[in-house]
Amino acid sequence: MYGFMDKIMPILGIAVVIGIIVMIRKRSRGFYTTTLVLTQVKINRIPEDNTLIYIKGRASGLISWILNLMKLAADGSLLVTTEKAHFNSSSLSGDTDHVVSLKNGVASVSCEYHRSISLLIWAAVTAFTGFILLLTGVGFTSFLLALVLAGIFCLIYYFNKNIVICLETKGGAIFGLRFKPSFIENINMDMSRAKEIVEIINNQVITLQAK
Numbered sequence: 084m085y086g087f088m089d090k091i092m093p094i095l096g097i098a099v100v101i102g103i104i105v106m107i108r109k110r111s112r113g114f115y116t117t118t119l120v121l122t123q124v125k126i127n128r129i130p131e132d133n134t135l136i137y138i139k140g141r142a143s144g145l146i147s148w149i150l151n152l153m154k155l156a157a158d159g160s161l162l163v164t165t166e167k168a169h170f171n172s173s174s175l176s177g178d179t180d181h182v183v184s185l186k187n188g189v190a191s192v193s194c195e196y197h198r199s200i201s202l203l204i205w206a207a208v209t210a211f212t213g214f215i216l217l218l219t220g221v222g223f224t225s226f227l228l229a230l231v232l233a234g235i236f237c238l239i240y241y242f243n244k245n246i247v248i249c250l251e252t253k254g255g256a257i258f259g260l261r262f263k264p265s266f267i268e269n270i271n272m273d274m275s276r277a278k279e280i281v282e283i284i285n286n287q288v289i290t291l292q293a294k
Contacts, residue, residue, distance in 0.1 A: 118143065118245060118261045119159050121270040128283055135287060136163035136280055138248070140262050142174075161248065161260050163284055166291070168250055170258050181258045185284070186291035188252045192284045194277040195247040197261075198240055206236035246277045250284070 119140025127135050139160040142150075150156035157174035168189070170181040183189060213229020249259025264271045 190253045197245045202240035206233040209233040
């Protein structure tokens, strides 16, 4: 047993180190980000009530969904009018607001698509561990359980996709919100819609700055 653990621990250690590196790289981006589940998306190429884009989301998870019904869940939103972009994040601990002028403040608009590579790493480590258990004669059941767990990691990786829409100001500050699709609210946000949002905002910025 101890010999088996001696073989597995280095593998687990490598996986943990890689996971930490991935997290550090994400944090080093410096974005003002909040991962939210989409609850409302409104895209207007022609302004409606002075609004071009409105995106709202809540914190993810079943508990947050229940709290959202009680109006207590943490949420965030991005409102883009014909003149400004307004980022809002609110929770029981407080509210945060950022307002950026499209004419004088925006240098660039971008979107990004992310999946957690650490989930694939854990899937590979779990599957490899199951294979080692099979070779050491621990049991075929343990091998099957390891494969099932690895499959769950892969499914979470596939469905847990995040999209970031952010604005960089002329002063170098970056403001953005990170969203993921919602299966409960049945609201989807793929990369094509994110690019459409970026295009609408960028066109408005060019129009205003050309005046």
